[in-house]
Amino acid sequence: MTARRLALVTGAAQGIGAAVVRALAHEGLRVAATDLNAGDLRDLVTGLTAAGHDVHGLVLDVRDTTAVHRAVREVEDSLGPIDVLVNVAGILRVGPVLETTDADWAAVFDVNATGVFRLSRAVARCMVGRRRGAIVTVASNAAGVPRMDLGAYAASKAAAVHFTRCLGLELAGSGIRCNVVSPGSTDTPMQRGMWTRDTDAAAVVAGRPEAFKVGIPLGRIADAEDVAAAVVFLASDAARHITMHDLYVDGGATLGA
Structure with a gap:
């Protein structure tokens, strides 16, 4: 019997x-x-485990x-070889560049860009010897199109995108695919944290x-599940000939930029 990924x-x-x-659990992975949020992570894992899925929680600071x-x-020691890495951890600091502090800039890059580097490097080192694996980084469409008041966030996501594509080039010879999913406005706590009025959702559209x-x-506005579906596809064998791609959702x- 083949072990599940x-x-x-x-x-x-x-x-x-x-x-x-x-989405990955429902696909059988x-x-x-x-x-880093132990409480919400525990609730997620408890719910999925109760539904019969094989999900394990681990508190981790990507910094x-x-x-x-x-x-x-x-x-790797307790659950087995990692077949898929999905980099989603990210933080947001909003404001004009001229008002962005060194601390804000460093904090955003430490999670959104360097965090992706740390995880990808660690997992890829394991994958190379097995000559298989898929890495998907969730970035943002702001990485490719300038946005006012998002200078640090957009720049950090652009760094994560290009890093992931460079990694994909280096790892292609080892059979490891590295791709990016770049969401736009998505109904998440981060998105809602930028809203101050009931009409803000309509204004985004x-x-x-x-x-x-x-x-x-x-x-x-996208649901989180719309983005997850793209991640699942790029992590799957259905995307076996796709690497270094940036899929906008x-x-x-x-406008297809």
Whole structure:
């Protein structure tokens, strides 16, 4: 009997990360779900385990290189070889560049870019010897299209995108695929944290000409499950000949840029 594939997911406690964990579990994968938010992570794992899925929770701070290596080693020793890594962990700092502090810039990059580097490096080192594996980084369409008040976030996501594609080039000869999913506005706690009025969701769909922001042609904000579906595809054998690709899931908000 062939062992089921094992996925490690960061930023798994809520939003897109939690949707990715659910989607992978429903596809029959075993999942090691990691996050710094122990409470929400425990609730997610408890619910999925009760439903019969093989999901394990592990508290992890992606800013800590030692903790990252320890977590990857623990997962490989206790659950088996990691077949899929999904980098979802991310934080947001909003504001004009001229008001962005060094601390804000460093904090955003430490999670959104360097965190992706730390996890990908640690897991890829395990995958290379097995000559198989898939790495998917969840970035943002802001990585490819300038956004006002998102300078640090957009730059960090752009770094994560290009790092993942460079990694894909280096690892292609070892049979390891590295791809990116770039969501647009998605109904998550991070997105809702930027809203201050009941009409903000409609404004996101309509666009903001004064901020040079196009609306969403498909007329809706994405659900986290829309993004998770793209991740599942790129992590699957159905995408076996796709690597170094950046798949936008934004309802056309970047006009295919």
